[in-house]
Amino acid sequence: xxxxxxxxxxxxESGFLLIEVLVSVLIMxxxxxxxxxxxxxxxxxxxxxxxxxxxxxxxxxxTWEMETTFLWKTEEAQYKDEGQFKExxxxxxxxxxxxxxxxxxxxxxVTVSWLHKRIEKSYNLVSVVPLERNRADFxxxx
Numbered sequence: 001x002x003x004x005x006x007x008x009x010x011x012x013e014s015g016f017l018l019i020e021v022l023v024s025v026l027i028m029x030x031x032x033x034x035x036x037x038x039x040x041x042x043x044x045x046x047x048x049x050x051x052x053x054x055x056x057x058x059x060x061x062x063t064w065e066m067e068t069t070f071l072w073k074t075e076e077a078q079y080k081d082e083g084q085f086k087e088x089x090x091x092x093x094x095x096x097x098x099x100x101x102x103x104x105x106x107x108x109x110v111t112v113s114w115l116h117k118r119i120e121k122s123y124n125l126v127s128v129v130p131l132e133r134n135r136a137d138f139x140x141x142x
Contacts (some may be wrong), residue, residue: 024066048116054121055112058085059125062093062110090114103128 066079079097096109106129113122 046123050114051114051121054088055091055114055121055123056125057095058088058091058109059110059112061125062095062112063125066095066097066108066110067127100101 061083080095080100083092085091085093087133091112091114093112094113096111097106099106106126108129110125110127111122112125113120115121
């Protein structure tokens with residue numbers, strides 16, 4: 001015959017059973033794992049965004065450098081260059097500039113590349129730069 005503590009005048013035991021505690025710990029662990037994974041993904045996305053922003057800035061600087069130095073002083077059919085940025089040696093650049101004398105413009109393609117978790121990433125910036133001088137001045141090298 002089963003006797004209940006309450007029927008014997010004793011207080012019933014309060015608390016949780018071991019299985020209840022284990023189930024709640026399991027549920028909290030799964031939720032914590034999902035939260036940590038989303039935090040890791042968010043941090044990785046932030047790093048990629050920072051790297052891409054840096055690459056865009058470096059490509060714009062290299063394009064500006066090409067516009068202000070090389071492009072106005074030569075009539076070569078094509079100019080190519082590549083190397084590392086001095087201020088950011090983990091980033092490499094390639095430049096391909098092609099003057100089009102008939103249209104009085106120069107197409108400048110700057111590619112910036114870097115490694116992200118051992119995977120090469122790159123950003124291409126294509127600019128069409130109109131020549132401010134007329135075609136005769138450009139051909140004569142003035």
